[in-house]
Amino acid sequence: MQRRRKSIIGLACLMSAMLLFSSCGKEAEEEKQDTQTQADTEKEEPKEKEGQGNLNIISPQAYSNVDGLTLEPGTYISLIGKEAGTEYWKMVEKGAKQAVSELNSALGYKGEDKIKLNYSGPSESESVDEQINILDEELARYPNAVGIAIIDSNACSVQFDLATENGIPIVAFDSGSDYQGLQSLCSTNNTEAAQTAAVNLATALDNKGKVLVFVHDSKSTTARERQSGFADTLAKDYPEVEIAEVVYLDNLEDVKGLLAEKKNQEAKINPEDEKAAQKEDFTDEQAIQYILEQHPDVTGCFTTNVDATQKILSIVNEMKQSKDTKQAEAAENLKIIGFDGGEKQMEALENGELEGLVVQNPYGMGYATAIACARSIANQGNEAVVDTGYVWVTKDNMEDKNISRILY
Template identity: 25%
Template sequence: MSNNVVEVFFARFKRGVVFTVLICFMLAVSGCGTARTESRNLRVTLIAKSSESNFWVTCFQGADAAAVEYTNVTLKKTAPENEWDSKSQNVMISQAVEEHVDAIILSACDYDASAAYVETALDAGIPVVTIDSGVNTERRVTFIGTDNFEAGRMAADAVAEKIGSEGSVGVIGFEKGSANGEQRINGFNSAMEEYPGIAVVEIVNSDSDYDTAQKAAEDMLKKHGEGLTAIATFNELTTVGVARAIAANEKYAGVCVVGFDNNPESIQMLENGVIDCLVVQNSFAMGYLGVERAILETKGGAPGGTVPTRTVLVTKENMYSPDNEKLLFPFSGD
């Protein structure tokens, strides 16, 4: 990892720690938190797809920040070990219902598989707020997150910008059944219709982990050879896996990689030119707004609707602009 990436990461981390301490101190001395502390304590459970990736670590930080601000909230954060494990996630939803929590925040591993469990929670009078990836229900459930269809279109436009009017592109998605993953691929394919000279030669799904994504990319590169101009992929872990496959073989150095999200490894690969673009979401905002909305709905706020969060295309050229730096290194108090 280059000194530039390391220095920015740790500088922002230290500023973020100081900022968090100052916020907590100001809330305490101002008395703003006192009145909220006297109100009924709310128990909120956040059930994510995973707890390992940078995306979810940052989302949890946002949720924690909201729980600090709204001092009558006890926040429990949990997730299955793997993003494809909807069965374990559904057990967590059932457990939250059995515990009679006041609200659930959920990013569903599987659009269909978790729908009945969400409806059971709603039947029990527990508001459910979805973030990042929704569920298949006709009930009124708030969604907070990226416009995933448009984010997929953004990735397609980035591919076309990088490779020009002609070429061939492979697509590596993540868990089949994940609403946000399918929406991104649909958006990508929709935008690609506007570039008749660029052919989408293959679409495959992999589990959300580095190794399966790397293997999928290696297989795709071997199958299509040097005729493959670009690979697009749609979450943090698959992006790193694809980039590792490109970096491991010099003959594929010219293949354009457009990915999603960020962590120190993908930021380094962006800086080094292995990755051409990253579609970066604001997972901190998803966590923060998820808690804020859950609190609102426990107090009678109407559920339903969509709360969009920001998505930005980050390149080597703009990665250290002030706004993009805050997205890539979200430990900032300035």
């Protein structure tokens, strides 16, 4: 009887062990299947390459890839921006270098055979003279093509003629000119982008009020297009939103002169006296603050690039700390819409200092410009205008996937 009981107990233990091993085997198989499923999913959904979001909004899409392009070994492409080292221009350079890297990979070029790209720009923002000097130096190296963001639309014609005579194609990017020999313009649709800014600023102001427009310069086509696109939209669709003044930030000398006269009058100094204040004694920031103070009823501002936006933000933030209660309150309630991205711009947007931003696509612009240069060298023809796109960014949508992957 005791032996029989032991046998039954032994059999029960054996059955339990078999069930345990069966369960473990089943779990292991299920885990293996889950792992395989995950691996298959990863194969089906390859990781998006860096910058793909920026390339997706380029039109035509032929300028977002290197397909079908063949260049000779050692081809040299020169890109000249409006500035050397700021975030925007670094992204232009990054996009252009990515395009050239893909070309080298596609063509199998290594070492000295590689297609070479050089990006350069003025050390001082939007210096026309320095940009022309850089262009002269680059043309002396006989590049196979030049891409240039033209600061002054009336400059460079002599250099462009020389390039044409030597068979060097010129592609404009960011900002162009009326020069007839340009192969292509790779740029934001500035008129449309400014219209977007106008609609959103008018909406923020409940479709009424006065605004100031701060334009980054009086020379470039980008400045003209953004200013006119903004003004035309307000005049057509928002007649109760009035532009109190358009201020060109490269033309503040008259305002500085007024400040000097005012200081002299207050101090009762003869203007001919050697100790009298001169317009050179005043900064751009002081001139801009004076303009803002002359328009206490203004409730909105539109700034046309990153430099203009940052200058206005800095001055308005100072005015918010003013002991003059009315001035501080007016600055606090001022709604600002600007252009371009970058870390500081995003911080200002998140902090509520900016109502919104029209953010361009400098990475895509650089990429498309390199492709346009390559097409010119290969005699494949170019679109007259390549739209590199933009996005409207607010505090509410800046984390959205389709927006965030384009920001810089």
